[in-house]
Amino acid sequence: MHKPLPEKIYSFMPPIIIQSPNDGQRLAVAGGQWYVIDENMTLDYLRSIWTRIVGGKAIEPSKVTERVEYTVESSRTGEVYTITFGPSGSHCTCAGYGFRRKCSHIDKIKTQHSL
Ligand SMILES: [Zn+2]
Numbered sequence: 001m002h003k004p005l006p007e008k009i010y011s012f013m014p015p016i017i018i019q020s021p022n023d024g025q026r027l028a029v030a031g032g033q034w035y036v037i038d039e040n041m042t043l044d045y046l047r048s049i050w051t052r053i054v055g056g057k058a059i060e061p062s063k064v065t066e067r068v069e070y071t072v073e074s075s076r077t078g079e080v081y082t083i084t085f086g087p088s089g090s091h092c093t094c095a096g097y098g099f100r101r102k103c104s105h106i107d108k109i110k111t112q113h114s115l
Helices: 043-048 095-100 104-113
Strands: 009-011 016-019 026-030 033-036 050-054 057-059 068-073 080-086 089-092
Touching: 009 026, 016 043, 043 050, 068 104, 080 104, 089 095, 089 104, 095 104
Parallel strands: 009 050
Antiparallel strands: 016 026, 026 033, 050 057, 068 080, 080 089
């Protein structure tokens, strides 16, 4: 018996969508569970409700799923820096970031936009 799709999926592997060879039903498969889904269900949605579990612990996904860019003007020099946030992390065009891989601009944007 297949279960209905829960609000949240917790598993190690990300969910996948398959079509049952027996009855043609679309199913989401995650964490050894099979969930019945309708034909409009997308993998993007499943990924959005999915949280990876490793060793019984939930790994919170980054809140940033798309690349977003912000610009910050230096209060000291008036120079404008571009700060990029994306699934692979944050980046800034300032010299400080180039040296240290972190800088006050990223912290500022993070605080402002609660990233
Ligand atoms: Zn910076």
